[in-house]
Amino acid sequence: MDTDVIVIGAGLAGLQCARRLQRNGQRVTVLEASDAVGGRVRTDLIDGFRCDRGFQVLNPAYPAVRDWIDVDALGLQQFGVGAVIRTATKTTTLAHPLRHPQHALATLGSRHTPVSDLLAFARWLAPTLRQPATGPRPAQDATLHESFEAAGLTGALRRDVLDTFLAGVLADSTGQSSANYVRLLVRWFALGAPGLPREGMQALPEQLASWLLEPVRLNTPARDLQHTADGVQVSTEAGTLRARAAVLAVGPQDLSELTDQPALPTHGLTTWWFRAPELPQAGPFLMLDASRRGGGPAGPIWNTAVISQAAPSYAPEGQHLIQATTLLDRPDGLAEEATVRRDLERLYQSSTADWELLTHHIVEHTLPVQHPPLREASPQRVGERALIAGDHRDHGSIQGALTSGDQAGQSVTRLLAG
Ligand SMILES: Cc1cc2nc3c(=O)[nH]c(=O)nc-3n(C[C@H](O)[C@H](O)[C@H](O)COP(=O)(O)OP(=O)(O)OC[C@H]3O[C@@H](n4cnc5c(N)ncnc54)[C@H](O)[C@@H]3O)c2cc1C
Structure with missing residues (x-):
């Protein structure tokens, strides 16, 4: 074996996954297609x-x-x-x-900010405030716009502020995103x-990468992932790597390249x-x-x-x-x-x-795209020894990407120990 675990993708999910694996005593090799770490978190000077x-x-x-x-x-x-x-x-x-x-x-x-809207906004947000910050998610969900209507949030606060602010945050002006996701x-x-x-947003993934014992292999896209009797085999232009397990921490649009999963919208x-x-x-x-x-x-x-x-x-x-x-x-x-x-x-x-x-x-x-209902966060198994991580396995945000990567690292550690 060349290493214990190959992590494909050095976005926030892949980097936190590698760090968790390293902390758990595994040898990790991270492959990144691009010329720097960070994925969607990059800065141009x-x-x-x-x-x-x-x-x-x-x-x-x-x-x-x-x-x-x-x-x-x-x-x-x-x-x-x-x-x-x-x-x-x-x-x-x-x-x-x-x-x-x-x-x-x-x-x-x-x-x-009419008082009626402020009260409606408090009604809309209240269920989340009572919940723990992480952990099980409410079973009931709706689209953002349905949830605003249900809370009676229909006035100027919504029209002039919330709809526009949230559309920018979500890159979604349709109001169809999961209300529970937005509440979080x-x-x-x-x-x-x-x-x-x-130093710019890219300092965040660079900090994570700086904690890894083996430097991330940049400009090294994984071309193929094969399952073998005792682990996985990943092909790159620089050669083939063998490991006991792999984590695919690629973005939602790239899933179909290495798995039989469809690309996500x-x-x-x-x-x-x-x-x-x-x-x-x-x-x-x-x-x-x-x-x-x-x-x-x-x-x-x-x-x-x-x-x-x-x-x-x-x-x-x-x-x-x-x-x-x-x-x-x-x-x-x-x-x-x-x-x-x-x-x-x-x-x-x-x-x-x-x-x-x-x-x-x-x-x-x-x-x-995060339509209701907002799922429980969990890495997804693809084959015996490979897992998928990324914000699309939790929810679209820095929090979602880091959590998903961490969970995948813990799951692989358990898998290898088992
Ligand atoms: C413009 C913008 C604004 C945002 N605003 C916010 C915000 O304000 N707050 C917030 O919390 N979140 C925000 N986000 C979301 C947040 O940045 C992402 O949720 C998070 O960075 C996703 O990380 P990831 O690791 O799951 O995926 P990605 O960052 O997509 O990482 C996937 C990595 O896999 C690599 N890869 C793909 N295929 C291969 C392959 N075959 N071999 C090797 N490597 C491969 C890619 O090059 C990439 O580096 C924003 C995102 C963007 C783009």
Whole structure:
């Protein structure tokens, strides 16, 4: 045998799986098709700006992050807990009243937060707050939109804030995602203050990789997985590796390459990254557009933020980094740069003539489609000695990917011991 376990894929799930196996005393070899670790969590360094491959944030309240990540070493730069709401006539900052007391009056007195909606939102979230953060999931589930209707959440808070915010988080504007999945994410948003690592989001998988005794083999796609009498055999261009077991920690879209499982559907988004010499009017908050009649964005942008205001390390001193996100399930998800700029000018009420486009990421496979009911998290067996891990085996998030990887590591250890 060349090693005890081969892990295919060095995204968060594969890396945490390898780490768990290593801690359990197994020898592990990780194969990664790409030129760096991280999978969907990568950062491009462009002229001193850190542009994550698709805007995303790290929530330190995730139990998996609290347990397995050295968040202090990442130097998390936190966003404000709230959002700036842009309507056709004005902008309003809505923020967590305890974390940002200076915005408490504006938040509680805003027309976007009627008392009836705040009560309905509390009703909607309450079942999750009473549950343990991890463990068994409620049997009852519904789509997000059905659950909002059932809770009576039908007013301005939903129309101007929640629907738009959540569509950006889920890369899904249809409202068909599992309500229990969204409740989990909202609960962690309420408990934590998400932010960005000093060196960019890729610092998170790099930290996990740095703890592995054997370096991840980059640029080494697994081409084939065979089951043998005493384990598995994985072919790569560099040769064939034999091991007692394997974990496939590839993304949902790649499952069919190495197994007889179908590829799973995903939601996608795009992120535009601009540099600006002057600071646009905004705080360290996400901006949401509620200018369309009846709610929601009037243009292609579902959220935007001056990233460097929350995370100064993302831009060289004296310059500013702005992200704008569009959704691929919308007809204007692939809007041209000129359209995106026009939208940004409306949102920030400022010209973008001196803004320079740094890069534009089209992330087709952002998150697995997660319709109700939300399943219990579990690695899936494929053959005697191979398991599947990844966010699609738990729920689409950093928490889901890390937990799934960890569970797969524990399962393989038990399998080999048995
Ligand atoms: C734009 C965007 C925004 C997001 N926002 C958030 C957020 O704000 N908060 C949050 O919690 N989550 C967010 N997520 C989700 C989170 O990043 C993912 O759930 C998580 O990173 C998935 O990790 P994974 O290991 O399951 O899969 P992946 O990251 O997809 O890893 C799979 C790995 O397998 C490799 N691979 C595939 N085939 C092979 C092969 N044959 N051989 C070798 N290697 C192979 C791939 O190259 C990849 O590195 C976001 C994701 C994106 C893309």
